[in-house]
Amino acid sequence: MHTVLLKEAESQGSPSLKMSTLSAASCEGTPALDGAEEKKPLKPCCACPETKKARDICIIEKGEESCTDLIEAHKDCMRALGFKI
Numbered sequence: 001m002h003t004v005l006l007k008e009a010e011s012q013g014s015p016s017l018k019m020s021t022l023s024a025a026s027c028e029g030t031p032a033l034d035g036a037e038e039k040k041p042l043k044p045c046c047a048c049p050e051t052k053k054a055r056d057i058c059i060i061e062k063g064e065e066s067c068t069d070l071i072e073a074h075k076d077c078m079r080a081l082g083f084k085i
Helices: 002-011 015-027 049-062 064-080
Strands: none
Touching: 049 064
């Protein structure tokens, strides 16, 4: 499906659509057609979105020093998913 969108975007001369489609595809899970495909591993950028968002907002608004609890919560979430942090 992404290939079709890319070809349509290229034919219409729309590089922004092409980039958006590629960016979205990097974090979206694609369902297996017959269940035969292996599940792709979770990328660190897509893991723990709730703790990541709270951490990032806190750091932007208050500074890193004031957000150690949220930073640690995000690290704990990442570790729980098997990332070595």
